[in-house]
Amino acid sequence: MYPKSLRELIDSLKYLPGVGEKTAERYAFSLINQDEEKVEALSEAILSSKKNIKKCVVCNGLSEDEKCGICSDKDRDKSVLCVVEDPKSIFIFEKLGAFNGIYHVLSGLISPLDGISPNDIGLDKLIDRIKKEKFKEIILAFKPSIEGETTSLYIKRVLEGLDVSITKIASGIPMGADMEYIDTITLERALKDRKSVE
Numbered sequence: 494m495y496p497k498s499l500r501e502l503i504d505s506l507k508y509l510p511g512v513g514e515k516t517a518e519r520y521a522f523s524l525i526n527q528d529e530e531k532v533e534a535l536s537e538a539i540l541s542s543k544k545n546i547k548k549c550v551v552c553n554g555l556s557e558d559e560k561c562g563i564c565s566d567k568d569r570d571k572s573v574l575c576v577v578e579d580p581k582s583i584f585i586f587e588k589l590g591a592f593n594g595i596y597h598v599l600s601g602l603i604s605p606l607d608g609i610s611p612n613d614i615g616l617d618k619l620i621d622r623i624k625k626e627k628f629k630e631i632i633l634a635f636k637p638s639i640e641g642e643t644t645s646l647y648i649k650r651v652l653e654g655l656d657v658s659i660t661k662i663a664s665g666i667p668m669g670a671d672m673e674y675i676d677t678i679t680l681e682r683a684l685k686d687r688k689s690v691e
């Protein structure tokens with residue numbers, strides 16, 4: 494029914510999160526009605542971000558260079574490390590503007606039920622980094638969930654005996670809430686009121 498290229502466009506758009514057939518159709522029709530330059534700019538932007546964005550070698554955050562802007566910034570406090578579960582969380586915290594330390598990004602959280610073990614989320618690299626760099630505080634900033642708790646406790650246990658304080662962002666964030674949907678006041682308060690991992 495749809496011409497082949499339109500069908501392909503709709504199917505491609507369905508790779509995006511939350512986009513089903515209906516939304517994909519709406520986007521596709523909107524795209525074919527746009528000026529050619531706009532569509533070209535969009536496809537260029539998609540291609541270039543895919544090609545140029547890579548993982549920072551230090552923190553695993555997103556970067557166009559080997560080292561990201563935060564890791565290379567001399568004004569950041571290198572004694573406080575905020576550990577997050579995905580690269581997007583960095584942008585959420587940066588938007589708050591309430592944190593001046595540096596970050597480390599894991600590839601998700603430990604989830605025994607889904608067969609995700611400490612090795613799968615890159616915890617070895619984090620632990621190495623903590624042992625090498627002299628941090629005063631490690632802030633665990635995971636979404637409140639069983640997986641977040643499991644990961645926090647695991648990190649706490651592995652780091653036992655090291656002279657570093659391990660804290661996590663405070664509760665007040667609803668269980669299971671995704672970081673990006675937590676309002677900034679709640680998140681800023683959670684960051685400020687962080688407490689020791691017990």
Ligand SMILES: [Zn+2]
Pocket residue numbers: 549550551552553554560561562563564565
């Ligand atoms: Zn970095």
